[in-house]
Amino acid sequence: MVTFINTGNTCYFNVLMQILIFSRKYPQLETQKNKLQTSWYYIINKLQKLKINTIYNPVLLFRLLKWEQFFKKGKKHDAHEAFLHLIDYIKYNDFKGKEIEFMNTADAPYEKNLRKININSLEISVNHDNLNDCLQEYFKIESISDWKDSKNKKRELQKTTRIYKAPLNLVILLRQTYFSKKRLLYPLKLDINEWYVGKTPIYYYIRSVVIHKYEHFYVYCRNGSKWYLFNDEQSIELNNNNWMQEEAPYMLVYELIQK
Numbered sequence: 497m498v499t500f501i502n503t504g505n506t507c508y509f510n511v512l513m514q515i516l517i518f519s520r521k522y523p524q525l526e527t528q529k530n531k532l533q534t535s536w537y538y539i540i541n542k543l544q545k546l547k548i549n550t551i552y553n554p555v556l557l558f559r560l561l562k563w564e565q566f567f568k569k570g571k572k573h574d575a576h577e578a579f580l581h582l583i584d585y586i587k588y589n590d591f592k593g594k595e596i597e598f599m600n601t602a603d604a605p606y607e608k609n610l611r612k613i614n615i616n617s618l619e620i621s622v623n624h625d626n627l628n629d630c631l632q633e634y635f636k637i638e639s640i641s642d643w644k645d646s647k648n649k650k651r652e653l654q655k656t657t658r659i660y661k662a663p664l665n666l667v668i669l670l671r672q673t674y675f676s677k678k679r680l681l682y683p684l685k686l687d688i689n690e691w692y693v694g695k696t697p698i699y700y701y702i703r704s705v706v707i708h709k710y711e712h713f714y715v716y717c718r719n720g721s722k723w724y725l726f727n728d729e730q731s732i733e734l735n736n737n738n739w740m741q742e743e744a745p746y747m748l749v750y751e752l753i754q755k
Contacts, residue, residue: 498517498552499729512578514704515579591667594613596611596658603652626680635658659694679741680744682702700751700752700753705749722734
């Protein structure tokens with residue numbers, strides 16, 4: 497398993513690379529539509545095959561992605577922001593999904609509308625001690641006052657958000673104050689069917705957990721039944737999952753499974 501050199505506050509990038517390496521297998525090179533994608537997937541496939549504890553300098557990746565045009569070297573950057581940029585830059589669809597918003601007037605005469613929104617992650621506020629309650633709050637019906645209907649009359653509108661297209665890899669950003677982070681209970685197997693409009697039930701299983709502590713990023717990744725800690729050039733195989741109760745997560749990455 498490869499680890500990455502921190503070339504100057506690049507822990508956020510190293511975490512991102514581990515997430516991608518441990519996500520679903522990358523498509524075959526011949527299916528790519530441009531040279532950037534072909535080069536990117538070629539490098540990632542090679543990285544996935546390197547020997548355990550191989551230390552890799554990501555300078556080639558920075559050059560390929562023109563990274564320093566967007567994220568200045570030596571400065572602190574956010575792992576989630578970098579993730580969103582990279583997924584769009586590479587046009588990597590395995591992290592892309594869609595939400596659908598249903599909007600209805602609360603009373604007669606009734607008006608309704610809907611819109612579909614592309615998403616690369618769910619950004620959840622941590623106002624509870626477990627992920628399920630946080631998701632309940634995120635997907636709850638929202639009342640909007642002073643909305644104007646087709647006759648320019650102020651009405652109350654009810655908005656409901658649901659997942660319309662489930663991504664193969666679901667990223668959940670946990671928003672909370674940096675200096676008062678809460679530990680959060682989150683399941684290994686995630687059931688989102690309560691908020692999913694598809695006909696076939698879907699489930700997710702945890703793949704990676706990103707930690708942001710003391711302005712530094714590191715990540716726990718699962719390979720089969722084993723968990724590993726990746727902290728820049730360091731990798732540790734873990735004997736238990738006690739860290740799940742001890743660490744306050746910043747990002748959760750779930751992989752779609754059958755059941």
